[in-house]
Amino acid sequence: MEKQFRIFRFDPAAGEPHYQTYTVSARPEERILDCLNKIKWEQDGSIGYRMSCAHGVCGSDGMRINGVCALACQKLVRDYADSIEITLEPLPFFKVLKDLIVDMDDFLARIESMRPYLIPADPPPEKEYLQSPEDHKKVEDVIRCILCACCTGACPVMRENPDYVGPAALVWAYRFLYDTRDGEFMTRLEKLNEPNSVWPCVNYFECTRVCPKVIPVTKSINMMKREIKKNLPNPGGE
Numbered sequence: 001m002e003k004q005f006r007i008f009r010f011d012p013a014a015g016e017p018h019y020q021t022y023t024v025s026a027r028p029e030e031r032i033l034d035c036l037n038k039i040k041w042e043q044d045g046s047i048g049y050r051m052s053c054a055h056g057v058c059g060s061d062g063m064r065i066n067g068v069c070a071l072a073c074q075k076l077v078r079d080y081a082d083s084i085e086i087t088l089e090p091l092p093f094f095k096v097l098k099d100l101i102v103d104m105d106d107f108l109a110r111i112e113s114m115r116p117y118l119i120p121a122d123p124p125p126e127k128e129y130l131q132s133p134e135d136h137k138k139v140e141d142v143i144r145c146i147l148c149a150c151c152t153g154a155c156p157v158m159r160e161n162p163d164y165v166g167p168a169a170l171v172w173a174y175r176f177l178y179d180t181r182d183g184e185f186m187t188r189l190e191k192l193n194e195p196n197s198v199w200p201c202v203n204y205f206e207c208t209r210v211c212p213k214v215i216p217v218t219k220s221i222n223m224m225k226r227e228i229k230k231n232l233p234n235p236g237g238e
């Protein structure tokens with residue numbers, strides 16, 4: 001079948017943002033990324049977008065597809081069977097570098113602010129740090145995060161409060177808060193109690209809806225809020 005793609009175009013060196021429409025022949029089971037590749041390789045090599053694994057692992061092709069943040073390699077043409085054309089746009093709230101490519105520096109700095117690494121209390125063991133299957137279960141959902149930024153692009157709070165650290169950073173905070181090998185539980189909790197950490201989240205659930213790795217993002221944020229209320233004297237600066 002013939003399918004139309006309306007693609008956001010922006011080259012800071014060449015002028016104003018605009019949309020450009022391309023028609024490709026695509027089978028229902030083909031991925032949106034396959035179509036984008038066909039457009040780039042056969043029609044217009046100037047389109048900018050990121051991709052690498054093409055199998056939902058690297059997280060590099062997060063974009064807005066018909067208004068919803070998703071990985072282009074995980075969505076199929078048949079998912080948009082009812083649409084006359086499929087619109088591809090960069091992730092919202094991110095600075096656009098070119099076409100569908102956004103600047104990830106600020107997003108990654110927010111994750112870095114959560115110290116997304118193990119800080120054990122005790123000196124390292126002779127071999128590796130062991131973790132029981134029960135302890136691993138506490139973080140097994142969140143370790144699936146591939147840093148695609150779909151959740152952060154989809155979160156309506158990011159639009160109103162750009163200082164909110166955002167759902168992906170909170171997923172990484174959760175990942176180490178509940179890692180039983182980590183020794184920084186209380187300082188991590190204090191960080192999460194800062195005004196632009198967990199508290200601006202108002203449970204829109206958009207992050208959870210779009211996460212391609214099916215991470216219970218909102219549930220994790222709410223669990224950290226409860227943990228703060230249980231352990232700190234001034235939750236939310238009260």
Ligand code: SF4
Nearest residue numbers: 155201202204205207
């Ligand atoms: S649940 Fe919280 S983090 Fe997720 S989209 Fe809603 S406000 Fe944003």
Ligand code: SF4
Nearest residue numbers: 145146148149151211
């Ligand atoms: S939580 Fe999900 S949507 Fe957010 S960055 Fe990680 S994998 Fe992507």
Ligand code: FES
Nearest residue numbers: 054056058059073
């Ligand atoms: S290209 Fe790697 S996740 Fe889509």
